[in-house]
Amino acid sequence: MLAALVVPGLGHVVAGEHIRGVLAGAGVLGLFFGGMFIGGIDVVDSREDAVWFYGQALVGPIALGVDWAHQNKFKVIDPVTKQVRSANPNEGRDPISGKAVAGGTPPNEKSLSKVNELGTLFGTVAGMLNLVVVLDAGFPSRDKPRKPKADAGATA
DSSP states (O other): OHHHHHSTTHHHHHTTOHHHHHHHHHHHHHHHHHHHHHHOGGGSOTTTSHHHHHHHGGGOHHHHHHHHHIIIIIOEEOTTTOOEEOOOTTEEEOTTTOBEEEBSOOSOOOOOHHHHHHHHHHHHHHHHHHHHHHHHHHSOOOSOOOOOOOOTTTOO
16 A cells, blocks of 8 residues: 555555556546646645645645645745745746746746636546555455356357
8 A cells, every 4th residue: 555655556566466557557647647737737736725735645746746846946935925826927936036026937827717627626536546546455355356257159
């Protein structure tokens, strides 16, 4: 289960179910990065969308790393309130201090409306799916694989 928490699908790979692990990991990471492709890096935001981030954090250290990069490399520090926020249009980010400076282009632009919501939803569903994958890796089915039944027409 610990391996599954670190990288989606790795728990199955460690347990010897290589194909299942690769497919599970591809599904979880495909949903997560698909959400970022749809809505941009701003869909993973622990400060502005904390409730949604709880679900996204279930993807593992990858989601935590994306959130760290978003908070520390893409957001700006407001010069008045000293709060971290998304940059406004025509506002840049000072590369040394991280403060908002007039002019330039923002390091990222928040996606609008439904696009942002869909990206956020994709990332959160990826986290929920990874929770199922982690539980499946930790508590595998006790049923033995069934043998396929012989074709009734083949036996005479």
